[in-house]
Amino acid sequence: xxxxxxxxxxxxxxxxxxxxxxxxxxxxxxxxxxxxxxxxxxxxxxxxxxxxxxxxxxxxxxxxxxxxxxxxxxxxxxxxxxxxxxxxxxxxxxxxxxxxxxxxxxxxxxxxxxxxxxxxxxxxxxxxxxxxxxxxxxxxxxxxxxxxxxxxxxxxxxxxxxxxxxxxxxxxxxxxxxxxxxxxxxxxxxxxxxxxxxxxxxxxxxxxxxxxxxxxxxxxxxxxxxxxxxxxxxxxxxxxxxxxxxxxxxxxxxxxxxxxxxxxxxxxxxxxxxxxxxxxxxxxxxxxxxxxxxxxxxxxxxxxxxxxxxxxxxxxxxxxxxxxxxxxxxx
Amino acid sequence: xxxxxxxxxxxxxxxxxxxxxxxxxxxxxxxxxxxxxxxxxxxxxxxxxxxxxxxxxxxxxxxxxxxxxxxxxxxxxxxxxxxxxxxxxxxxxxxxxxxxxxxxxxxxxxxxxxxxxxxxxxxxxxxxxxxxxxxxxxxxxxxxxxxxxxxxxxxxxxxxxxxxxxxxxxxxxxxxxxxxxxxxxxxxxxxxxxxxxxxxxxxxxxxxxxxxxxxxxxxxxxxxxxxxxxxxxxxxxxxxxxxxxxxxxxxxxxxxxxxxxxxxxxxxxxxxxxxxxxxxxxxxxxxxxxxxxxxxxxxxxxxxxxxxxxxxxxxxxxxxxxxxxxxxx
Numbered sequence: 001x002x003x004x005x006x007x008x009x010x011x012x013x014x015x016x017x018x019x020x021x022x023x024x025x026x027x028x029x030x031x032x033x034x035x036x037x038x039x040x041x042x043x044x045x046x047x048x049x050x051x052x053x054x055x056x057x058x059x060x061x062x063x064x065x066x067x068x069x070x071x072x073x074x075x076x077x078x079x080x081x082x083x084x085x086x087x088x089x090x091x092x093x094x095x096x097x098x099x100x101x102x103x104x105x106x107x108x109x110x111x112x113x114x115x116x117x118x119x120x121x122x123x124x125x126x127x128x129x130x131x132x133x134x135x136x137x138x139x140x141x142x143x144x145x146x147x148x149x150x151x152x153x154x155x156x157x158x159x160x161x162x163x164x165x166x167x168x169x170x171x172x173x174x175x176x177x178x179x180x181x182x183x184x185x186x187x188x189x190x191x192x193x194x195x196x197x198x199x200x201x202x203x204x205x206x207x208x209x210x211x212x213x214x215x216x217x218x219x220x221x222x223x224x225x226x227x228x229x230x231x232x233x234x235x236x237x238x239x240x241x242x243x244x245x246x247x248x249x250x251x252x253x254x255x256x257x258x259x260x261x262x263x264x265x266x267x268x269x270x271x272x273x274x275x276x277x278x279x280x281x282x283x284x285x286x287x288x289x290x291x292x293x294x295x296x297x298x299x300x301x302x303x304x305x306x307x308x309x310x311x312x313x314x315x316x317x318x319x320x321x322x323x324x325x326x327x328x329x330x331x
Numbered sequence: 332x333x334x335x336x337x338x339x340x341x342x343x344x345x346x347x348x349x350x351x352x353x354x355x356x357x358x359x360x361x362x363x364x365x366x367x368x369x370x371x372x373x374x375x376x377x378x379x380x381x382x383x384x385x386x387x388x389x390x391x392x393x394x395x396x397x398x399x400x401x402x403x404x405x406x407x408x409x410x411x412x413x414x415x416x417x418x419x420x421x422x423x424x425x426x427x428x429x430x431x432x433x434x435x436x437x438x439x440x441x442x443x444x445x446x447x448x449x450x451x452x453x454x455x456x457x458x459x460x461x462x463x464x465x466x467x468x469x470x471x472x473x474x475x476x477x478x479x480x481x482x483x484x485x486x487x488x489x490x491x492x493x494x495x496x497x498x499x500x501x502x503x504x505x506x507x508x509x510x511x512x513x514x515x516x517x518x519x520x521x522x523x524x525x526x527x528x529x530x531x532x533x534x535x536x537x538x539x540x541x542x543x544x545x546x547x548x549x550x551x552x553x554x555x556x557x558x559x560x561x562x563x564x565x566x567x568x569x570x571x572x573x574x575x576x577x578x579x580x581x582x583x584x585x586x587x588x589x590x591x592x593x594x595x596x597x598x599x600x601x602x603x604x605x606x607x608x609x610x611x612x613x614x615x616x617x618x619x620x621x622x623x624x625x626x627x628x629x630x631x632x633x634x635x636x637x638x639x640x641x642x643x644x645x646x647x648x649x650x651x652x653x654x655x656x657x658x659x660x
Contacts, residue, residue: 058519058520058521058522059490059519165611167611195374195375195546196374196546196587196590196591197374197586197587197590197607197608198611199590199591200590200591200605200606200607200608201607203592203605204604204605204607207604222519222520224520224594225549225591225592225593225594226592228592228594228598229592229602229605230592248598249598249599249600252594252598253597253598262521263520263521264594265524266520266521266523266524267520267549267594268523268524268527268547268549268550268552268553268554269549269552269553269593269594269595270548270549270552270576270588270593271593271594271595271596272552272573272577273595273596274594274595274596275552275553277596280524280528282521282524282525282528283521284525285475286489286491286492
């Protein structure tokens with residue numbers, strides 16, 4: 001019995017393989033053919049049950065698109081997403097509805113992601129009604145419990161979103177995400193719209209809920225300080241590709257990819273020791289045009305250590321030591 | 332002591348609200364020396380941008396006004412200056428970079444025209460001279476191929492490049508003071524690092540004093556020499572950056588620093604709970620009260636804090652804290 005629970009714990013909840021998302025873009029001119037922008041280009045990653053994988057990267061790197069594709073909110077062009085023992089991308093109709101209850105999202109902007117015409121209780125009960133309908137009194141019990149768990153008072157159920165502060169609104173967003181008892185929650189920049197003092201409350205709440213409910217998080221953020229605090233492993237994305245994927249400690253203490261190194265060195269820190277020991281690696285210029293990505297490594301034109309071969313072929317994501325994967329010819 | 336470049340004395344700014352008049356800046360004093368970098372830190376609504384707007388003479392008309400106090404710039408009181416004089420100073424001797432590089436450039440003019448405008452207005456350059464100078468400035472803010480880019484429109488540039496253009500405009504007349512209001516909030520970290528480097532280098536070259544408004548303690552530690560922590564329109568703490576971060580003397584400063592997870596030199600398995608600052612900022616209605624406005628969220632507040640506004644306690648190391656218990660924090 002114990003052993004079984006043990007292996008259960010080690011289970012992968014989410015396995016993403018060769019996921020690609022592309023968007024059609026119009027070329028200029030009447031005869032300009034269709035071409036595609038590969039927002040997410042052939043990425044693979046896994047998340048263990050009860051753990052947090054952070055996807056980091058700068059704007060336009062494809063981190064949000066990747067997460068939305070996992071939740072089937074944008075259509076994947078190819079690849080597979082295994083959730084538990086189901087092929088999530090192949091599900092249809094009722095199976096899909098049932099499975100959707102297992103994947104929920106907390107959005108970035110608590111001011112824009114709550115319907116201003118609904119009362120807080122209706123916002124939270126909406127996913128229950130559409131994904132796993134319950135009887136009226138049962139539903140009320142669930143909602144009462146959710147409000148309590150996210151730190152809102154029962155009488156606040158009757159209020160409208162504009163009557164809440166930013167942090168409280170994000171609590172409603174969290175309660176809504178928890179309503180269908182999901183296994184995987186995608187947190188898309190859940191605190192970046194909040195004031196720093198409120199951020200701490202939300203981050204602590206997320207970690208508490210994760211522990212209590214054995215939740216798995218896919219945590220998307222550009223704030224490396226927050227990521228460092230929240231995650232168990234990290235995938236760094238650059239122009240639709242995962243360039244480095246490792247557990248928290250080895251990624252932050254020993255980054256292997258030149259882009260990750262530059263990214264970490266760019267974070268301003270209050271730690272005087274870190275400031276002394278970090279040499280800032282500046283990466284000049286901008287990323288290349290995503291519609292015509294270069295043949296070779298996509299980071300090569302900004303990379304401080306690029307060589308001729310970097311422009312010729314794309315480096316594959318390969319494991320260099322104990323689970324630490326890097327996509328770089330020179331690492 | 333030398334005369335400071337900018338001296339704000341007991342500034343009080345009142346904002347007309349539905350519930351009456353609220354002092355959004357309440358008895359604020361500060362000094363800024365030549366070439367110095369000073370940082371304002373605080374949550375949204377604490378008055379840091381309002382102070383900047385007051386210095387620029389850009390308070391929203393009819394809504395906000397300077398009720399009392401003085402802003403001395405080079406011996407001249409800006410609170411008494413008329414609009415024509417303020418126009419002479421703005422963009423010329425004091426200039427400002429705004430938060431949103433996406434919206435603060437005019438989309439229907441080329442960036443060359445927008446940089447030239449400042450130079451022609453304040454320095455009386457001809458169109459041709461101003462154009463040549465604009466190219467020089469674009470080069471100075473490290474935009475590659477400035478000859479060609481000078482005729483681009485803002486939409487042809489990335490966010491980082493637009494912010495560089497804003498910096499070029501702000502520094503065109505070599506101002507004595509540059510106010511940067513959250514200059515990198517909308518940008519990615521690697522771009523932020525480039526902008527900070529640029530601001531630092533240009534500041535050193537031109538001797539411009541900088542006021543950096545931000546909520547990011549890391550950015551403050553990286554960029555500024557002195558900092559002022561604002562809370563609810565009042566100065567909570569002031570002092571040299573390293574000292575304030577190392578040993579804050581105000582419970583609010585302490586909370587602000589420890590509620591954010593920071594990247595440390597070496598990461599360990601340890602991940603303590605983040606310190607929360609409970610409660611929320613007071614509403615505008617409470618702003619003028621004779622009490623410590625932070626008391627309702629403070630863990631060490633007592634009767635005295637709720638009954639009287641704390642005076643500034645000064646420490647030997649030039650740190651100042653508006654807290655009744657500053658000695659114990």
